[in-house]
Amino acid sequence: MSKSTCELILLATSDLHGFILPRSYADQREVGYGLARVSSIIKQLRQDHPYTLLIDNGDCLQGTPLTYYHAKVNSKRPNPVIACMNKLRYDAAVLGNHEFNYGLPYLQQAVDASAFPWLSANTLDETTGQPLFREPYIIKQLDNGLRVGILGLTTSYVPHWELPQHIAGIQFEDPIETAKHWVAHLREVKACDIVIVSYHGGFERDIEHGNATEPLTGENIGYALCEQVGGIDVLITGHQHRAIADCFINGVCIVQPAAEGRFLGKVTLQLEKSDKRWQLIQCQSELIEAAIYEPDSDIERLVAEDEALTQAWLDLPLGYVDGDMLITSPADARLTEHPFIEFVNKLQMHVSGADISCTALFDNETPGFPSQVTMRHIVTNYIYPNTLRVIQLAGRDIRAALEKTAEYFRLDDRGNVVVSEAFNHPKPQHYNYDMWEGIDYTLDISKAIGRRVVQLERHGEPLADDQLYEVVMNNYRAGGGGNYEMLQDKPIVKDISVTMVELIASYIQAQQHIEASVNNNWRVTNGAVT
Structure with missing residues (x-):
């Protein structure tokens, strides 16, 4: 047949x-x-x-x-x-x-x-x-x-x-x-x-x-x-x-x-x-x-x-940056506080009323802001339609989140701080490394995973494990996204339903000038004495 x-x-x-x-x-x-x-x-x-x-x-x-x-x-x-x-x-x-x-x-x-x-x-x-x-x-x-x-x-x-x-x-x-x-x-x-x-x-x-x-x-x-x-x-x-x-x-x-x-x-x-x-x-x-x-x-x-x-909308001018907010090295911007990250965190704190904030540099293509900011620059830098959420965290939760974010790094054969393979493969996950504002902290990458937060303070005093704090972050992270289980199911203080793109655009338009500055409240070290 x-x-x-x-x-x-x-x-x-x-x-x-x-x-x-x-x-x-x-x-x-x-x-x-x-x-x-x-x-x-x-x-x-x-x-x-x-x-x-x-x-x-x-x-x-x-x-x-x-x-x-x-x-x-x-x-x-x-x-x-x-x-x-x-x-x-x-x-x-x-x-x-x-x-x-x-x-x-x-x-x-x-x-x-x-x-x-x-x-x-x-x-x-x-x-x-x-x-x-x-x-x-x-x-x-x-x-x-x-x-x-x-x-x-x-x-x-x-x-x-x-x-x-x-x-x-x-x-x-x-x-x-x-x-x-x-x-x-x-x-x-x-x-x-x-x-x-x-x-x-x-x-x-x-x-x-x-x-x-x-x-x-x-x-x-x-x-x-x-x-x-x-x-x-x-x-x-x-x-x-x-x-x-x-x-x-x-x-x-x-x-x-x-x-x-x-x-x-x-x-x-x-x-x-x-x-x-x-x-x-x-x-x-x-x-x-x-x-x-x-x-x-x-x-x-x-x-x-x-x-x-869309292109006409993207070219609408909104305001100006006083100073330098361009990102020339995404790696450096995750190792040492950068004015763009500082701006995003402080804006989140401003619109939410929270005293502590965290955010990420989403990918290695994020350019930062030039001297004149348009909608094109905002949507190019903030590529997700995230909103903000203020949640209540204990000091131990914040420490656990910092330990999780410290897993982003490892030391290479020369003792340099580099990105862990797990955050590059099987796919890049740069958006799962957070940088915080409103606290002072040091991550020592020479330490074992889970023991890398060697300094964690607020207003010069160590964070108490049982003390409660209000922290603002995007809705993805507040839901535990990125394997941040310690943030899941925490009491919600406030939900802000406006997207971050809109919040950033409105803020810059209202201020007309934003300042590029850092307060150096955190650092990443390889354990070497400096």
């Missing part, structure tokens, strides 16, 4: 974060990523392969000035990200944690405007117990009879980061238990030949050896999905912004296409039909780099007007 064969191409984007055009919002230079470049890859592959599916794995609606401008300044216009995804004929999208950043009404508008379904089987409406947008999965049946089930899952850790009002009435269930139910349903009830799980989350273990790579909090459970849920053929992952392909876990083909449209994930599935059922014969994942493709002019034209409006 002759056998029929089929080649199915699965294409995946993840963590686009609103990056459409291949230009930097900081300085307008050309960059080698963005959905416009990815679009050119998609078009070419569709020409070459008749059976092609396209899935977005979450975190597409937030992350650039373009998306911020649409969400916070001019949301009556059609959503530019959704317009591009509709143009590209996505088959489905999965809810990422950042989809909730601008609130449920904004997310609902995006879903309503989408020509494709949004999937998340474990994100439930508390009232009905059903998936938030009614779609736990979709089934694509090709003209040759092949049935492909696509199940969407979202990291259940969202409540640890997101503002409560943005996820009111939503319940985030365990992705593993959810997957067990729905994968079996797709296989046994819906008779799917292939089951693809698209999970907005990453891997908690080393892919090759299975060793734990982070605290097992439940934020990332990709490895466990492959081990504990039978019947998955392909697992699309994200959230960690890693570039992962050409590997398997427990027989499951996996892919993670980094972030910002730097890669397109491609999975090639070879199938053979025998006894009226299709069987998977071979599966291979790979990443296609966007930088080698020219941007798609159709996508560029589609967002041209929104981009022009």
Whole structure:
């Protein structure tokens, strides 16, 4: 008996974060990523392969000035990200944690405007117990009879980061238990030949050896999905912004296409039909780099007007810096107090009324402020839509948080303070190193982890373990984000619902001049006598 064969191409984007055009919002230079470049890859592959599916794995609606401008300044216009995804004929999208950043009404508008379904089987409406947008999965049946089930899952850790009002009435269930139910349903009830799980989350273990790579909090459970849920053929992952392909876990083909449209994930599935059922014969994942493709002019034209409006808004002048607030070395800015960090902490204290503050330098691209500050400089430096929260901490909690932040460093062979490997791999986590204001402290990196806070004072007196203090920080950290468990579930003194971008812009506009200064209230040392 002759056998029929089929080649199915699965294409995946993840963590686009609103990056459409291949230009930097900081300085307008050309960059080698963005959905416009990815679009050119998609078009070419569709020409070459008749059976092609396209899935977005979450975190597409937030992350650039373009998306911020649409969400916070001019949301009556059609959503530019959704317009591009509709143009590209996505088959489905999965809810990422950042989809909730601008609130449920904004997310609902995006879903309503989408020509494709949004999937998340474990994100439930508390009232009905059903998936938030009614779609736990979709089934694509090709003209040759092949049935492909696509199940969407979202990291259940969202409540640890997101503002409560943005996820009111939503319940985030365990992705593993959810997957067990729905994968079996797709296989046994819906008779799917292939089951693809698209999970907005990453891997908690080393892919090759299975060793734990982070605290097992439940934020990332990709490895466990492959081990504990039978019947998955392909697992699309994200959230960690890693570039992962050409590997398997427990027989499951996996892919993670980094972030910002730097890669397109491609999975090639070879199938053979025998006894009226299709069987998977071979599966291979790979990443296609966007930088080698020219941007798609159709996508560029589609967002041209929104981009022009955003650029005009970005160039609005707000005020001036007296002194130097530029960051020339991000490493130095984390080792020695920098005027930009001092400004952010003092602004947080000013708007909240708290006496103690902490903040982070989010990445190594943060440029600081030039002499004249525009909206472009603010959104380039403060890249997340964070709000502020004042929580009540005991002295022991503050010490524990400082010990956690001190794990960011290690000593190299020459005794120099450098970044720990865990904060660079498997992905950069510079945003999990905090710098504090309102206390005086010293971190000695020559000491063992957990014993590095060698000085911790306030107004010249040691912090008492039992004394309570009001501390302001962004909502991500206040929820324990970044494995700061000592900050979780603390009494909330005040929630400030205005985003930091708006707070910074309003403050600079009101003051007109801000001063670049430091008070040197903290230091990092390698233990050498100075």
